[in-house]
């Protein structure tokens with residue numbers, strides 16, 4: 310049986326988690342000032358430097374709770390804010406490095422180019438003259454960083470055996486650092502990532518019974534997938550109104566498999 314903890318609270322402080330106690334962080338932080346998550350949150354900060362400062366606090370908490378040798382995977386993309394295009398992934402790289410993490414991979418999540426023919430996003434090359442190039446953006450980054458060095462000797466033969474990856478599937482889907490994944494189409498939360506994304510990362514970077522953290526839980530995708538892969542999980546979400554969505558997605562029951570903490574400052 311797995312253990313799954315949901316904290317309704319601000320992940321700039323993850324006091325509920327002990328130092329070096331989480332084996333993987335998978336997350337999709339709120340983009341700067343683009344989506345409405347219905348409450349005061351990091352995504353609603355309207356000054357870019359203040360947004361980056363808030364993310365600095367989150368990533369240094371991530372560094373504290375992550376176990377030695379383990380990975381943090383951050384799904385993020387550029388955004389257009391007013392007249393400006395903001396390279397958030399580039400800024401996150403520097404912040405993650407300054408928090409102490411080492412850069413490992415920049416996996417590109419490529420959405421099927423079919424999306425490019427949609428009315429809203431497609432046909433971006435409209436003008437046959439120079440200086441009108443606005444390509445259709447069909448990828449997001451998955452920035453992969455590590456804390457320290459992993460000690461393979463710590464893992465037993467049995468642990469390796471129970472967490473073995475299907476190598477034929479891995480060769481087909483994850484052989485290169487460009488992953489083709491169809492985006493989530495359901496919209497009961499404004500910005501869910503598809504289950505295939507945390508599924509790949511959890512299989513590639515954890516063993517069974519280890520703990521996966523998502524500081525920006527949203528609808529609960531990471532907990533749902535971690536649990537189905539027999540990993541323990543922890544998720545933080547600032548908007549209490551998402552709790553019912555999370556509960557329904559993860560199949561919440563009042564038993565020892567689940568714990569919900571609603572921070573004092575979050576109660577109505």
Ligand SMILES: C[S@@+](CC[C@H](N)C(=O)[O-])C[C@H]1O[C@@H](n2cnc3c(N)ncnc32)[C@H](O)[C@@H]1O
Nearest residue numbers: 319320346350351501502525527528530546547
């Ligand atoms: C991009 S969504 C995550 C979606 C998630 N990956 C999923 O599949 O449902 C970002 C989430 O972060 C939450 N959030 C923003 N600031 C937060 C904070 N300081 N602490 C915890 N959650 C926060 C937002 O309310 C939003 O639900």
